[in-house]
Amino acid sequence: MTTLLTNARLIDPEAGTETRGWLAYDGGTILATGAEGKTPAPRVDQTFDCDGLCLAPGIVDMGVKVCEPGERHKESFRSAGLAAAAGGVTTIVTRPDTNPSIDTPETLEFVTRRAREVTPVRMHSMAALTKGRRGEEMTEIGFLQDAGAVAFTDCDHVLTNTKVFSRALTYARSLNALVIAHPQEPGLSKGACISAGKFATLRGLPSVSPMAERMGLDRDIALVEMTGAKYHADQITTARALPALERAKANGLDITAGISIHHLTLNVLDVADYRTFFKLTPPLRDETDRLAVIEAVKSGLIDIICSMHTPQDEESKRLPFEEAASGAVGLETLLPAALRLYHAGHLDLPQLFRAMSLNPAKRLGLPGGRLSAGAPADLVVFDPDAPFVMDRFRLNSKSKNTPFDGARLEGRIRATLVGGDFVYGAL
Amino acid sequence: MSFAHTHLLGIEQLNPFDITALLDLAESYVELNRKSVKHSEALRGLTQINMFFENSTRTQASFELAGKRLGADVMNMSMQASSIKKGETLIDTAMTLNAMHPDLLVVRHPHSGAVDLLAQKVNCAVLNAGDGKHEHPTQALLDALTIRRAKGRLQRLNIAICGDIAHSRVARSNILLLGKMENRIRLIGPPTLLPSAFAEFGVEVYQDMKEGLQDVDVVMMLRLQKERMDGGFIPSEREYYHRYGLDAEKLAVAKPDAIVMHPGPMNRGVEIDGEIADDINRSVIQEQVEMGVAVRMAAMDLLARNLRAKRETGVMA
Numbered sequence: 001m002t003t004l005l006t007n008a009r010l011i012d013p014e015a016g017t018e019t020r021g022w023l024a025y026d027g028g029t030i031l032a033t034g035a036e037g038k039t040p041a042p043r044v045d046q047t048f049d050c051d052g053l054c055l056a057p058g059i060v061d062m063g064v065k066v067c068e069p070g071e072r073h074k075e076s077f078r079s080a081g082l083a084a085a086a087g088g089v090t091t092i093v094t095r096p097d098t099n100p101s102i103d104t105p106e107t108l109e110f111v112t113r114r115a116r117e118v119t120p121v122r123m124h125s126m127a128a129l130t131k132g133r134r135g136e137e138m139t140e141i142g143f144l145q146d147a148g149a150v151a152f153t154d155c156d157h158v159l160t161n162t163k164v165f166s167r168a169l170t171y172a173r174s175l176n177a178l179v180i181a182h183p184q185e186p187g188l189s190k191g192a193c194i195s196a197g198k199f200a201t202l203r204g205l206p207s208v209s210p211m212a213e214r215m216g217l218d219r220d221i222a223l224v225e226m227t228g229a230k231y232h233a234d235q236i237t238t239a240r241a242l243p244a245l246e247r248a249k250a251n252g253l254d255i256t257a258g259i260s261i262h263h264l265t266l267n268v269l270d271v272a273d274y275r276t277f278f279k280l281t282p283p284l285r286d287e288t289d290r291l292a293v294i295e296a297v298k299s300g301l302i303d304i305i306c307s308m309h310t311p312q313d314e315e316s317k318r319l320p321f322e323e324a325a326s327g328a329v330g331l332e333t334l335l336p337a338a339l340r341l342y343h344a345g346h347l348d349l350p351q352l353f354r355a356m357s358l359n360p361a362k363r364l365g366l367p368g369g370r371l372s373a374g375a376p377a378d379l380v381v382f383d384p385d386a387p388f389v390m391d392r393f394r395l396n397s398k399s400k401n402t403p404f405d406g407a408r409l410e411g412r413i414r415a416t417l418v419g420g421d422f423v424y425g426a427l
Numbered sequence: 428m429s430f431a432h433t434h435l436l437g438i439e440q441l442n443p444f445d446i447t448a449l450l451d452l453a454e455s456y457v458e459l460n461r462k463s464v465k466h467s468e469a470l471r472g473l474t475q476i477n478m479f480f481e482n483s484t485r486t487q488a489s490f491e492l493a494g495k496r497l498g499a500d501v502m503n504m505s506m507q508a509s510s511i512k513k514g515e516t517l518i519d520t521a522m523t524l525n526a527m528h529p530d531l532l533v534v535r536h537p538h539s540g541a542v543d544l545l546a547q548k549v550n551c552a553v554l555n556a557g558d559g560k561h562e563h564p565t566q567a568l569l570d571a572l573t574i575r576r577a578k579g580r581l582q583r584l585n586i587a588i589c590g591d592i593a594h595s596r597v598a599r600s601n602i603l604l605l606g607k608m609e610n611r612i613r614l615i616g617p618p619t620l621l622p623s624a625f626a627e628f629g630v631e632v633y634q635d636m637k638e639g640l641q642d643v644d645v646v647m648m649l650r651l652q653k654e655r656m657d658g659g660f661i662p663s664e665r666e667y668y669h670r671y672g673l674d675a676e677k678l679a680v681a682k683p684d685a686i687v688m689h690p691g692p693m694n695r696g697v698e699i700d701g702e703i704a705d706d707i708n709r710s711v712i713q714e715q716v717e718m719g720v721a722v723r724m725a726a727m728d729l730l731a732r733n734l735r736a737k738r739e740t741g742v743m744a
Contacts, residue, residue: 201624202439204539204560204599274540318518320538322559 001045002026003420005427007036008050008381012371013057013354023055025377028419032373048427050381053414056353057369058090058378059334060360062151062258063126063180063234064309065327066092068114069107070099074399075311077111080331081119082396085424087332088380088413089307091122091368093360096133097155103128103139105147112148120423121416122378124364126151129168129179135159138168141177150364153180153234156281158216160186162223169229178363180232183216183241184282193322195268195283203274205321210238210285217241221248224255232363233257236302237285239292246301256363257301259293260308261337262328266290266403276317276324277403280308294346297355304363305355307334311399329397333404339384339411349384377420381427386412430729433737434546434553437562438603446604450572450581453718453725457572460496460721469728470499473530478520479556480506480536485691485716486556486565490533493723499531517541518548525549530734531727534558539596552730554723560596566690567600569722571608573715574645577686581608587639587681589615590649590671590698591660593622597690598649602628615639616671619660636671640681648673648689648699664697674700678709686711 006022010033021035024042034041061084067074084092094111096102102111108125115123127149131137134157141152152172159165159181172179192208194200200207217233221244224231236245236257248255262280267287271278278284285293296302310327317324330337338356341347361369368378392405415425430448432440441449459465475494479487487503494501506520515523517536524532525548532553534542539559546553557563575581586605592598592614602625605612612630614621626632633639640646651667661667673687687703687710695701704710 196622196624198624198627201622201628202599204558204562204596206560273543315516318544319516320536320541320544320559322538322540 002031002042004041004044004047005050005055006041006047007052008055009052010371011054011056011349011353013350013358014370014372016350016354018349023371023379025420028377030371030373030375030377033371050427054349054382054384056349056380056382057357057371057375058380058416058418059088059356060091060093060364060366060369061089061309061331061334062093062304062306062360062364063095064092064307064331065095065097065311067098067311068111074313075397077115077123078118079396079398080309081115081121083329083331084121085416086396086413088335088382088416089121089331090378090380090416090418091124091361091366092331093124093126093150093364095155096126096128096153101128101133103131103133105140105143108144108147108149121418122368124148124150124366126153126180128152129154130159130164133157135161135164138164138171141172142175145175145177150366151178151180151232156182158182158184158186162219166223166227169223169227169231173227173229176230178230178232180234181220183213183220183233183236185212185215188212188215193279193283193326194271195285197268197286199268199271203271208283210240210289213238213282214241214244217244221253221255224248224253225251228254230254235259235263235282235308236296237263237282237293238289242292242296242301249301256303256359258304258306259297259302261305261330261334262308262403264290264294264297264305265337265340270403274321276319276321277328277401277405279321279324279326280328281326294341298347298351303355303359305338305352306360307331311397312401313399317401327401328403329395329399329401331397332395333390333402333409335380335382335413336409336411337404340409342384343410377417379417380413381415381425382411382413384411386410388412430733432730433733435564435726435730436543436546436553436555438564438567438600438607439562441607443607446568446571446608449568449722449725449729450575452728453568453572453721456721456724457718460717465496466498467496468498470494470497470531470731473499473731474528475499475501475531475533475727476524476529477501477503477533478506478524478535479504480534480541481557482507483535483556486535489716489719490556490723493720493727494531496720497724497727499727517545521545521548525551531730552734554726554730557596560594560599562600563596564600565719565723565726566597567604568726569715569719570601570647570688570690571604572718572722573688573711574686576714576718577711578644582610584610584645585613585643586610586645586647587613587615587643588647588649589636589639589673591620591651592616592625592649593620594652595649601647602630606630613639613643617661617667636677637680640677643681644685646673646678646681646685646687648687650690650692651694651698668697672696672698672700673703675703678703685709688712688715690715
């Protein structure tokens with residue numbers, strides 16, 4: 001059955017354009033797009049009027065933690081899927097930092113099956129790079145790849161043994177597998193829960209210099225140069241790390257970098273009176289860093305924006321700041337928060353969707369993230385200007401640990417389509 | 428007298444008028460404490476619970492005595508021994524205590540911000556007796572009272588704070604309080620114990636003792652917090668004593684009438700020479716202990732007035 005979405009503001013991250021027009025799809029695949037008044041729309045079986053709202057490729061969120069197996073009370077595939085659909089996320093790429101870690105083909109098959117049963121959006125898994133994420137022995141990268149793993153990462157466990165890491169990178173390279181690492185010098189950041197500076201000193205919290213990120217990245221770049229592996233830095237959040245990243249890319253290394261939406265929209269002062277919902281890994285940085293990384297996303301130096309969705313229950317957050325668990329949920333707030341960057345004039349919509357949809361899909365070798373013919377009809381329709389006050393208890397996630405609770409946001413998702421089917425909202 | 432606070436969580440929330448009001452009231456308790464009958468009824472009928480999640484002898488004794496002299500029913504709970512070991516969270520502990528209807532809760536905790544967190548969950552007055560590396564407000568207030576009595580004023584003084592500033596909540600509270608009262612503050616210590624971020628607090632930073640102590644009115648020494656160190660902040664105790672320990676030679680560059688303070692307990696021969704600590708012409712260390720009781724009486728008295736007013740009328744005094 002062919003469908004037409006008319007009267008839309010088409011956000012095309014590939015072309016970098018924003019046009020008023022239509023999009024037609026057949027079954028699950030995009031047929032064509034066209035500008036209003038220029039290209040006549042094809043004859044179709046059904047038509048939806050987008051009423052001038054934005055139509056963009058659905059978000060590909062790289063690095064989502066679904067707490068299955070292990071902590072299903074924090075987030076299940078069902079709740080994560082609902083949250084994703086409500087947030088305009090059409091593909092979730094899950095992290096292996098579950099309990100136990102996703103480090104064998106068997107566990108990977110289990111989570112894939114669970115996701116297929118209950119998740120309305122697409123789901124791909126990343127697998128651990130080393131067994132149990134302990135940094136000692138590499139996982140069965142080949143088998144895991146056969147079972148569907150799209151990337152390999154120990155998440156926020158930094159692989160300290162460079163011999164083990166270099167072998168894993170070398171082996172991954174032979175399979176053309178993407179390795180994702182968390183650039184951080186673990187000696188410096190040990191025990192720290194906030195970024196060093198005046199505020200950390202005033203609050204008396206153990207802190208880490210932003211330099212620890214650059215040191216971690218420098219080391220990883222050297223290893224990538226040595227092994228020729230395909231590498232992605234999960235989060236680059238400091239100004240100091242950017243020149244190193246720029247040089248590595250200029251030298252032709254196969255390196256990309258990501259950042260969480262929280263590091264682009266919040267800074268260390270938001271911690272205020274020890275608010276643990278603002279405790280993240282890596283910690284929130286100061287305003288200078290925030291502005292520098294926004295520029296880096298704009299220029300394309302930082303490739304990918306993700307939610308770094310990390311559900312934590314109330315008990316693990318209602319503790320003194322040092323003891324509280326780290327991380328924030330983000331599937332449902334990713335787009336409204338990202339639109340803060342648009343409303344502040346930092347980034348235009350095609351640039352945002354380049355970082356949230358196109359680049360992650362490209363990096364992981366997935367077909368989505370674009371509006372061109374032949375791409376899957378994974379789409380999000382949203383009103384970028386609709387204001388609302390965020391109420392964390394209305395989130396679909398089982399865990400409600402969002403730093404945007406009570407925040408005034410602009411941008412409501414009106415409909416999310418996966419393979420041409422409405423999985424959230426309606427038109 | 429104005430002191431519009433429900434809790435005493437830190438110096439950060441106080442303004443100069445609050446500080447002066449509290450110190451003025453504390454003066455009257457100094458008088459009381461020197462009489463042979465040391466008793467007031469200010470806290471009669473109220474229950475004070477001292478919850479110490481971290482070892483303390485002096486502060487706990489001082490708070491206990493302060494409460495008893497004001498007629499409160501005082502209970503001490505040593506928390507490191509009890510429920511923490513059984514896995515109870517801080518909030519659970521707070522809720523349990525709250526159900527016993529305390530009026531004043533005195534809390535010390537090894538983590539910064541823990542006392543703030545607890546204060547959000549109980550409906551009584553909370554006094555911070557030290558939280559992690561964050562604040563120790565009653566210590567800063569007793570230091571201020573000691574200085575004011577010794578120097579006749581609490582403004583326009585040159586005050587040096589020396590030693591392990593990085594790990595010290597006493598230093599943070601003192602920097603805030605003495606800054607609010609418009610004094611010139613100098614911080615002196617090895618760079619490993621005095622992070623560069625402190626320079627942003629409107630203070631002067633010195634790495635050399637003799638340079639930093641030049642013409643100061645007050646020398647505040649800090650305890651070298653050995654138990655807090657991950658190791659490797661200083662090469663050795665003897666090198667530390669040689670470079671940063673307060674001895675007669677270093678003290679000689681300060682003003683001739685400069686006073687020497689220490690929050691205790693002292694490491695003699697590490698941060699301070701024993702003879703200086705005992706020199707009755709220079710050292711006010713014993714006086715600090717005395718002022719501690721008076722300041723804590725004043726703090727609890729003020730908070731109790733607000734608590735009673737709030738319970739009776741719904742608005743703060």
